[in-house]
Amino acid sequence: MERRAAAEGLSSATLPEARRPAAPRGLSDRSFRTILGVLAAALPLMEAVVLVELLQGSLPALRTFGWHFLVGRTWDPVAEVFGALPFIIGTLLTSAVALVLAVPIAIGTAILLVEYATGWVREGLGFLVELLAAIPSIVYGLWGMVVVAPLMRAHVDPFIEASPLGWLPIFGRPLLGLSLLTAGVVLAIMILPIVASVAREALLMVPSEQREAGLALGLTRWETTRRVLLPYARAGVFSAIILGLGRAMGETMAVTMLVGNTPAVTLDLFQPGYSMSAVIANEFSEATTTLHVSSLFGVGLLLFLLSLVVNSMARMLLRGLSHAGTR
Amino acid sequence: MKHVLPLTLLFAACGEPTPPGQMSEKPPAPATTAESTKSGGKALNGAGASFPYPLLSKWSAVYHDDKGVQINYQSIGSGGGQKAILDKTVAFAGSDAPLPQDKWDLAQADGGIVHVPETLGAVVPVVHLPGVESLRLTGPVLAGIYRGTVTKWNDPAIAGLNPGIALPDHDIVVAHRSDGSGTTYVFTGYLAKVDPEWASAVGRDTSVNWPVGVGGKGNEGVSGVVSGNEDAIGYVELAYAALNHLQMVQLQNHDGNWVSPTMEGVSAAAAAAPDLPAGPASWTAVDITDEPGAQTWPIASFTYLLFYQDMGKAQGKRLSREDAEATLRFAWWAVHDGQQYGPALQYPALPAAVVTLDEQTLKGITWNGEPLLKD
Numbered sequence A: 001m002e003r004r005a006a007a008e009g010l011s012s013a014t015l016p017e018a019r020r021p022a023a024p025r026g027l028s029d030r031s032f033r034t035i036l037g038v039l040a041a042a043l044p045l046m047e048a049v050v051l052v053e054l055l056q057g058s059l060p061a062l063r064t065f066g067w068h069f070l071v072g073r074t075w076d077p078v079a080e081v082f083g084a085l086p087f088i089i090g091t092l093l094t095s096a097v098a099l100v101l102a103v104p105i106a107i108g109t110a111i112l113l114v115e116y117a118t119g120w121v122r123e124g125l126g127f128l129v130e131l132l133a134a135i136p137s138i139v140y141g142l143w144g145m146v147v148v149a150p151l152m153r154a155h156v157d158p159f160i161e162a163s164p165l166g167w168l169p170i171f172g173r174p175l176l177g178l179s180l181l182t183a184g185v186v187l188a189i190m191i192l193p194i195v196a197s198v199a200r201e202a203l204l205m206v207p208s209e210q211r212e213a214g215l216a217l218g219l220t221r222w223e224t225t226r227r228v229l230l231p232y233a234r235a236g237v238f239s240a241i242i243l244g245l246g247r248a249m250g251e252t253m254a255v256t257m258l259v260g261n262t263p264a265v266t267l268d269l270f271q272p273g274y275s276m277s278a279v280i281a282n283e284f285s286e287a288t289t290t291l292h293v294s295s296l297f298g299v300g301l302l303l304f305l306l307s308l309v310v311n312s313m314a315r316m317l318l319r320g321l322s323h324a325g326t327r
Numbered sequence B: 001m002k003h004v005l006p007l008t009l010l011f012a013a014c015g016e017p018t019p020p021g022q023m024s025e026k027p028p029a030p031a032t033t034a035e036s037t038k039s040g041g042k043a044l045n046g047a048g049a050s051f052p053y054p055l056l057s058k059w060s061a062v063y064h065d066d067k068g069v070q071i072n073y074q075s076i077g078s079g080g081g082q083k084a085i086l087d088k089t090v091a092f093a094g095s096d097a098p099l100p101q102d103k104w105d106l107a108q109a110d111g112g113i114v115h116v117p118e119t120l121g122a123v124v125p126v127v128h129l130p131g132v133e134s135l136r137l138t139g140p141v142l143a144g145i146y147r148g149t150v151t152k153w154n155d156p157a158i159a160g161l162n163p164g165i166a167l168p169d170h171d172i173v174v175a176h177r178s179d180g181s182g183t184t185y186v187f188t189g190y191l192a193k194v195d196p197e198w199a200s201a202v203g204r205d206t207s208v209n210w211p212v213g214v215g216g217k218g219n220e221g222v223s224g225v226v227s228g229n230e231d232a233i234g235y236v237e238l239a240y241a242a243l244n245h246l247q248m249v250q251l252q253n254h255d256g257n258w259v260s261p262t263m264e265g266v267s268a269a270a271a272a273a274p275d276l277p278a279g280p281a282s283w284t285a286v287d288i289t290d291e292p293g294a295q296t297w298p299i300a301s302f303t304y305l306l307f308y309q310d311m312g313k314a315q316g317k318r319l320s321r322e323d324a325e326a327t328l329r330f331a332w333w334a335v336h337d338g339q340q341y342g343p344a345l346q347y348p349a350l351p352a353a354v355v356t357l358d359e360q361t362l363k364g365i366t367w368n369g370e371p372l373l374k375d
Helices: A002-014 A022-065 A085-116 A119-134 A137-162 A180-204 A208-216 A221-250 A253-258 A276-283 A290-326 B007-014 B034-039 B053-067 B078-086 B101-108 B139-147 B182-194 B196-201 B218-228 B238-243 B263-272 B311-315 B321-335 B337-341 B352-364
Strands: B043-048 B070-075 B092-095 B113-128 B173-177 B214-216 B232-237 B250-252 B300-308
Touching (some): A085 A119, A085 A180, A085 A221, A085 A276, A137 B218, A180 A221, A180 A253, A208 A221, A221 A290, B053 B070, B053 B321, B053 B337, B078 B092, B078 B300, B113 B182, B113 B218, B113 B238, B113 B321, B113 B352, B139 B173, B139 B250, B173 B182, B173 B218, B182 B232, B182 B300, B214 B218, B218 B232, B218 B238, B263 B300, B263 B352, B300 B321, B311 B321, B321 B337
Parallel strands (some): B043 B070, B173 B214, B173 B232
Antiparallel strands (some): B092 B300, B113 B232, B113 B300
16 A cells, blocks of 8 residues: 555656646646535535425424424324324334344355355355345335235244243234334345445455464464454444444335334334334325424434434444554 | 226226327327417426326326327325415316315415316225125224224124124224325214214324324235235225225215215215305315215215416416416316216216316306306
């Protein structure tokens, strides 16, 4: 790395300036930089516009309900009482289930792909993982509704209830198969490819010297992976998880088809719930009163802020991790 | 009401010669009337409810072939349609629910908006009860199921209506629409009419705070829950239930007769509606559920086209007089000649009394005070 940079510096310094047409080159450099600057500025600008729009749209609801919009448990379009708590809880619970299920599988897959698999296994498995990412979410939703939900109702939910896990307060009485748990399970499959492929990239970035050093010290392959590779790549693996979380929180179509769409405040994963993006998708097109529309904007604003908070927290954690990692 | 039809039907709706995607590439058909020459094959824009979309597509194709006038209707939902006409971005809007009072009041500043019922819709409770041939329910019992007071299929309230039928001792799995929809508006309107408890505790809207049950997205979501779970009950549009052969419930209508849902029964509900508002009056309170009549199916509704009462004053800057007139001629055609295309697509025909009412309303629409339709 350093050597290459030095070589580049050397070449630009030693090449006779006079041989190259200096002015156009400077000009094109400058205009290129300007163009890049404009393009880069468009992104934060767009985010600002979205935030302003969301704020503006949700103002009537925020004025009417104030703090209660955040903690209210009732969502009643007829009485025009709107509280977003059930949706916030639903989004957080389904995303949490998805992460708990997907992360071990995804990271395991990434390790297998980078460290263990060779030849066609590596190629084929890598292709299959990427194929998962190419399936549209509506297809996941349909599959979830037709295959996963009945399976959960008939087999998985009763099994969990009967097992020691059933004593956990997050599992009550199995009901319908359309539940927070089912939505979380399908979400897990949906975020698996992105977590796996980003984690794989992170592991591939680990210099082979590190690997060789580990093996040379007499560590087994597994010990090398656990003690050398994963700590080295943890920043990248962590961002893979955050990307997956972002996708899980924003996913709409598959969730709404599986979650049962019931705005209840519950921690029982067998119960139907609701998510923030799902309620917007469901009710926006037919919401007729100003307050109803505004409250849906409000949910959008909360989702925006929630993603922001989760992402910045992750970023802070990541910074801490990478400092530790480089030392 | 989100209307989802099998593909074959959608293609039928589009008309064989011109699927809508190709229409813009085809040169406009030769103008056959003075009016269409004026509008010069120009496109007229409307937007709104998705429930009547298949019918409007059919109308659009037939009308284009016949009169050379292109009607573009975007199915964006009733709420979107109401917003679009209030924002004056469309020549007409479609809506399953009449304008709510606050929006109707808002429109008065621009001379008011009129409602023109263009077709009818019906909602049907469907169940998944293997071994039960036909189930009978009354409105109040249906409301009890959806309020969570009737929780078992062999509850005396249900068993009493179905003597001789073995009903399971199972919990009822209740399904409802999760997306805001005209279907829910009509269904909850019916429950509110027949059950005072429902009216006070839940009410009527495109989405409500359901006391029990799970939400499925769209007709397909509800029917997915119902067909995937024994002991389930849900509600869907008549067309969807009929085309997918769902197990429909018989209801007791206002006259006390047990009726199965038919298109004739829905038309009868519209014909039985007393005192529909005329001209620019508010339709907010209109509700044709639980109407009298021997054959009447009790969960029925209109779906409306919306126009400004004075298109000149309200939309003059955005819509030419010729286009306004062409829009009204299309509406006139839709409530007359257009009705014959309804039944094949499971849209019941408007009864004569409603067509007469539509005629009066359309004739009353003006351009700066002057009637647009003179004949």
